[in-house]
Amino acid sequence: MKSLLPLFLLLLLACGRSERVYYAADFGIEPNTEINVTPLVIRALDSIKAENRDGGAVRFVFSHGTYNFHPEGGLLREYYISNHDQDNPKTMGIVLEDMKNFTLDGDSSNFLFHGRMLPISLINSESCTLRNFSVDFPNPHISQVTILSNDTAKGEIIYRIAPWVKYRIEDGKFIAYGDGWEYTPHIGIAFEGETKRLVYRTSDIGVGTTNVEEIEPRVIKAPWNNRRLIAGTVVAMRGWGRPTPGIFMSHDKNTKLQNINIHYAEGMGLLAQMSEGIDLEGFSVRLRGDTDPRYFTTQADATHFSACKGLIRSVGGLYEGMMDDAINVHGTYLKIVKRLDGQNVIARYMHPQAYGFEWGRVGDAVQFVNSRTMELIDTTNYITAILPYDKETIEGAKEYKITFAQPIDSAINERGVFGIENLEWTPEVVFAENRVRNNRARGTLFSTPKRTVVENNIFDHTSGTAILLCGDCNGWFETGACRNVLIRGNKFINSLTNMFQFTNAVISIYPEIPNLEGQKKYFHSGIVIEDNLFETFDKPILYAKSVDGLIFRNNTIVKNSDYPPFHWNKAQFLLERVQNFVYEGNSYEGGTSLEMRD
Structure with missing residues (x-):
């Protein structure tokens, strides 16, 4: 009997941790009707939260079908969302706030949103999963x-x-x-x-x-x-407006998005900010199949990650028809607008679509950059105090008063052009086994110093550059330098059929540096491009600016005649201020050309 006691205790603990399952139908939320389910879902989630204050696992399941969400009866929220129009309040569809160990399972249902709504928000939550549903608008704003x-x-x-x-x-x-x-x-x-x-x-x-x-x-x-x-x-x-994404995440930790299709959103498909650990498995921004009469999906990026950390993993998705990148990963530079003394500054969000949300916390490591040359100034420092300066609260603030642990270089002041980068909120990224096709602008954009892997993807007629490594403290104010990038095993099919910003080659390493001639250091470093297949009608394959350590090896370049060549860049490899460049083991048709500029 004594030997059975540990097993009995384990069974009791397992029972205590069992998942509680709630069904939408039990709250009167039925599929395939014209009923506005918005207020019904609100009441259901309120009831579920009230019954589960202990943080145990909870699953909320919809029966398979179509559900209509209308603005009437929706919650209003003041959300300041990175890279979106900062108009408030926003009318919500599904609001998930302060959740823990929560799963929303749509059972492959269609969630249809009407008017102008933010379909789904996940805020200040931990270990949550969203899965098995699609988001669409029957009357999109395009x-x-x-x-x-x-x-x-x-x-x-x-x-x-x-x-x-x-x-x-x-x-x-x-x-x-x-x-x-x-x-x-x-x-x-x-x-x-x-x-x-x-x-x-x-x-x-x-x-x-x-x-x-x-x-x-x-x-x-x-x-x-x-x-x-x-x-x-x-x-x-x-138009250019982007009021809301399809899914908005903020201050979340360890989130999974599985088997979700975003068919339309009036901004990004997914926007995540100040969140840690995001796993996308089969998350897509896509049409409803080959017979879909629509040709477009989202008004802007498919997925966008601003000031996140931990691992961002996007695997097995289809991204098509959107009006910007499949993925964009970056932080935001603040510009120093006033030096108060040796350890205190006033710093400001500069882009009109990037302000009003938290930028940093006490203890975060930061570094300073000269925006004209994009060179680092001074050494790494740490925040000891940070408070909104032009508002009483972070929400809506454009300026912060920041105190640093160590005195900052006397050159850093409002008379110059200096930005601050937060090094704490920078993620590691894996973007693998995805397909990106038939979209405007660019395929992917990465600006993070942590390890970035872009592997085994297909970039099919991305229109502009397929992969962009950027960094800009002048226009978009999106950080920062890439230090460890692996681009491997990808297939590029006829990129660059159109010209957009930063589209100098199929792979474009293009930090915005107004005074490149005055730069003494290098911005990006540690970039490896290997074992990729480039099928192209035009010349430019790789453009790189301000890089220390760039390897291009074992790649295959195949020329086709699908379109007439037109690009202004006539060099396959155009390098500006690049050192430690390695080119080896590559296969190509028709010869190669390399142009290097100091």
Whole structure:
């Protein structure tokens, strides 16, 4: 009997830790109806939280089907979201706050959101999982049209408006509208009708939405001159606004996102900030399959990680049709606007879409950068106090008063151009076995000093640069230098069919350095590019600026004739201020060219 006691105690402990399961149907949340489930989900989550204060494992399960979330009855939240429009409050769909060991399981359901909403937020939570659902809007804020005819002599295009788009013509102006929003698009992205790839050499285009005439229902004649828009071309007409992502994460720890499809969001697909440890398994920003009549997904990046730490892992995803990168990882430089004394400064968020959220904490390591040369100034220092300066609270603040453990260099003051980088909130990244295709701007963007692995992905017609290593304390104010990067086993298919910012080659190592001639140190370092396949119609493969330690080896370059070459960069390898460059074991067709500039 004595020998059975330990086993009995283990069974009791196991029972005490068993997962509690709640079903949405038990709260009256039924699929495949027109019922607004927003207030029902709010009440269900409130009840579940009230019953589970002990932090035990909880699972909330939806029955398979379609659910409609409307703004009516939704919670309002003041969220300051990195790289988004800072308009508040935001109307919420599913709000998950202060959760622990919580799983939301959609059972492969479709969550449809209406009007202008932030679909899902996960805030100040630990060890939570979101899985098995899709996010979409039946009336997205992008207006899709198909070109029926293009009379270039008259500068006149006739186009048909997609059946789901709500619009009206008012005083000759095309106005798209929905529940709580309306606007006239002025820019667009053109897609090939059959392939859903971006049209060669179009980039961002103006669209015909003023002085228009409706010649039959949903058919518009417009003064619009663009010879590349042949009949059958599909144009996603849009604006620059990005009020909310599909999923917003902040101050979370050890989060898993599994088998989630974001079909549309009016900002990023996923935006995570000030969070630690994020695992994406089968997370996608994608169309609803090959027969989806839509050609676009999100208004901006598919996934975006601002000031996170720990491991960010993105594996097995499909990213297509979005208006920016598949993934962007960075921190944010603050600019020093006033030196109070030897250990105290006032520092400010500079970009209008990046402010109002926490930047750093006591004990965080920081470093200072001269934004003209992007060189480090002084040694690593530590924060001993940090308080919002222009607001009473962090929420909405643009300026901080920061105290450092050690006196800072006398050169660091408001008369210069100096930024502060937080070294604590920098993640390790693994981006592997994903497919990125048919999107605007770039494929991926990384700006972190921690280990970054980009491995076994397919970059298929990414339109601009496939992989960008950046760093900018002048415009976007996104940190920082990459120190340990491995780009291995990837396949690149016809990148650079269009020109966007930072698109100097298929792989572009492009920190923003206004005074490169005055730079004495190097920005990036420790970059290895090996065992990749480049299939390309044009010349530039690699562009690098300000790098110490760059290896390009055992790669294969295959030339095709899918498009006419057009890029201004005629060198396969264009290197500016690069030392310790190794080029070996590569295979290529048609010879290679290397241009190096000091």
